[in-house]
Amino acid sequence: MNPGESGRYSIHFRIRPLSENASFRLRDQKKRKVAEFSAVQESAGEWQTASAQGIELPVGPQRWKLEVMSGILEVDRFWVERYQPVEKWEDDFDDGNDFGWTRFEGMWSVKDGELRASSVSPAKSLTGEHDWSDYRVEADLQRMDNTGRAGILVRASEPANGLEQHQNRNDFVRGYYIYADSEGLHLDKINYGTTRLKSVPFPAEADSVSADGKLQLKVSVRGATIEVYTGSSSDPVLSYTDRSANPLLRGRIGVQSADVAVRFDRVKVQPIQ
Numbered sequence: 673m674n675p676g677e678s679g680r681y682s683i684h685f686r687i688r689p690l691s692e693n694a695s696f697r698l699r700d701q702k703k704r705k706v707a708e709f710s711a712v713q714e715s716a717g718e719w720q721t722a723s724a725q726g727i728e729l730p731v732g733p734q735r736w737k738l739e740v741m742s743g744i745l746e747v748d749r750f751w752v753e754r755y756q757p758v759e760k761w762e763d764d765f766d767d768g769n770d771f772g773w774t775r776f777e778g779m780w781s782v783k784d785g786e787l788r789a790s791s792v793s794p795a796k797s798l799t800g801e802h803d804w805s806d807y808r809v810e811a812d813l814q815r816m817d818n819t820g821r822a823g824i825l826v827r828a829s830e831p832a833n834g835l836e837q838h839q840n841r842n843d844f845v846r847g848y849y850i851y852a853d854s855e856g857l858h859l860d861k862i863n864y865g866t867t868r869l870k871s872v873p874f875p876a877e878a879d880s881v882s883a884d885g886k887l888q889l890k891v892s893v894r895g896a897t898i899e900v901y902t903g904s905s906s907d908p909v910l911s912y913t914d915r916s917a918n919p920l921l922r923g924r925i926g927v928q929s930a931d932v933a934v935r936f937d938r939v940k941v942q943p944i945q
Contacts, residue, residue: 673752678731680755682805684921685722686748689713694743701735711745719748721896721919725805726755753922756803762940763787763799773799777835777842778929786935787927792820794835794842795934798828798926800941805922806894811939812886813852813927820932821858823851826893827923842930847923850891850900850910857900859912861920870912875902886937894944896921 675681683698689711698706707724714720729752738747763772766785773787778795781788789795813822825847834841848869849860856874861867890901892908896919900910914920927936 673729673736674733675729675731675752678729680726680757681729682753682755682921683707683724683727683750684753685709685750686719686917687711687722688717688719688746688748689743690745691743694745695741696745697739697741698736699739700737706736708741718915719917720913720915721921723805723895723921726757748917753805754803755805755922756801758801758804758807758941758943760940760942761800762938764938765936770797773797774831776831776833776844786814786937787939788933788935789822789927789929790933792931792933794840794928794930796825796831796834796842796845796926796928798825798831798845798924799939800924800926802829802924803922804924806944807925807941808890808892808944809925809939809941810888810890811927812888812937814886814935814937815852815929816933816935818854820930820934821851821853822929822932822934823849823858823927824889824891825849825862825924825926825928826891826898827920828926829920829923831926842928845926847920847926848893848898849928850889850898851928852887852889857902857910859898859900859910861914869914870910872910875905875909886935892944 695710697708709722776796779791828847832844834844859869892899896914899908
């Protein structure tokens with residue numbers, strides 16, 4: 673390894689446990705522990721991502737050794753990314769602006785303490801830091817009619833305006849999109865193209881909306897697992913682990929809609945302990 677600068681990093685391994693449990697660690701050339709990892713075999717032949725977050729690494733060349741502490745596993749690859757801790761943050765738009773957000777598609781405004789996408793064309797706005805990894809984000813949203821879709825982006829990176837040159841696209845970003853439409857709640861993986869990962873029926877209104885009638889949507893991302901909650905429920909209504917070769921493990925947050933005017937409020941982010 674040869675980090676260009678000292679700092680905190682995330683280390684990820686794509687592995688396949690061949691025993692019920694497996695654990696392994698990295699040591700440096702002085703036999704000091706760099707990071708430890710563990711995994712549980714959930715089904716035969718299933719690949720998964722094991723991660724260690726916030727690892728302090730010095731600048732310059734260094735040599736690591738991988739030691740299997742227990743079990744049997746196959747290793748496909750590993751990669752290292754910059755890490756930035758998430759601090760508790762929220763925006764209720766009561767100050768009348770959306771400073772700190774970057775608008776892409778859509779006609780955005782802040783009115784009556786809400787962030788509004790007023791057109792039915794695709795709309796997207798992002799905030800946060802590129803190197804955020806594990807966090808919990810929540811937002812209230814109010815769709816203006818029963819058509820279209822609207823929701824939250826997590827682990828978002830490489831955004832662009834999908835309306836330029838008359839392309840009329842709403843998938844010009846990399847990230848996970850959790851949204852509501854007339855059929856229920858959905859989780860998509862977007863990479864300048866969209867892959868549906870999972871859908872569930874819409875939860876009971878009493879369990880999902882706030883006192884002012886907005887859908888309360890909460891999303892937790894930890895490692896390669898995404899969990900979605902609504903209202904005050906402590907149990908996820910949707911859960912999914914991305915076992916693909918390229919899970920998205922860091923990125924900003926955002927809000928997005930298409931084919932509907934929508935209002936967003938009370939956007940909050942906090943670290944996962």
